[in-house]
Amino acid sequence: xxxxxxxxxxxxxxxxxxxxxxxxxxxxxxxxxxxxxxxxxxxxxxxxxxxxxxxxxxxxxxxxxxxxxxxxxxxxxxxxxxxxxxxxxxxxxxxxxxxxxxxxxxxxxxxxxxxxxxxxxxxxxxxxxxxxxxxxxxxxxxxxxxxxxxxxxxxx
Numbered sequence: 073x074x075x076x077x078x079x080x081x082x083x084x085x086x087x088x089x090x091x092x093x094x095x096x097x098x099x100x101x102x103x104x105x106x107x108x109x110x111x112x113x114x115x116x117x118x119x120x121x122x123x124x125x126x127x128x129x130x131x132x133x134x135x136x137x138x139x140x141x142x143x144x145x146x147x148x149x150x151x152x153x154x155x156x157x158x159x160x161x162x163x164x165x166x167x168x169x170x171x172x173x174x175x176x177x178x179x180x181x182x183x184x185x186x187x188x189x190x191x192x193x194x195x196x197x198x199x200x201x202x203x204x205x206x207x208x209x210x211x212x213x214x215x216x217x218x219x220x221x222x223x224x225x226x227x228x
Contacts, residue, residue, distance in 0.1 A: 144204070147200060152197065159208070162180065162212050168184075169182040170192075172197065174202075
């Protein structure tokens, strides 16, 4: 079991004082915000389950996990390119992508930048797809753990 700390950056690019500690252990995620009360910290120590993990479909989190991680989605409205906030983009080595939700499963999809800042496209995304716009970094940590790569594949 390992702990991963995640710090948000404020609007000026500096780190905030608050962070989450995430412990990933045997398909469960423990989330403890640094600003939580003692009572909230005790309830946050309950495992948040990964309900399914499939190499083809991706992984499925419980509603509790989605809520605790602050995962937010948006639906793609047209055939693209799409304007997505920077928080939607997850960088893995030299690739950039988003997490797409389909039938409850979350899958990493590589995207490419198009022209103006924030516009992306992908042959694997379609109008009507739901993509994660907040919390993608947390999903990447879970994805790495489930794949057996741990922190070894998050290179820069």
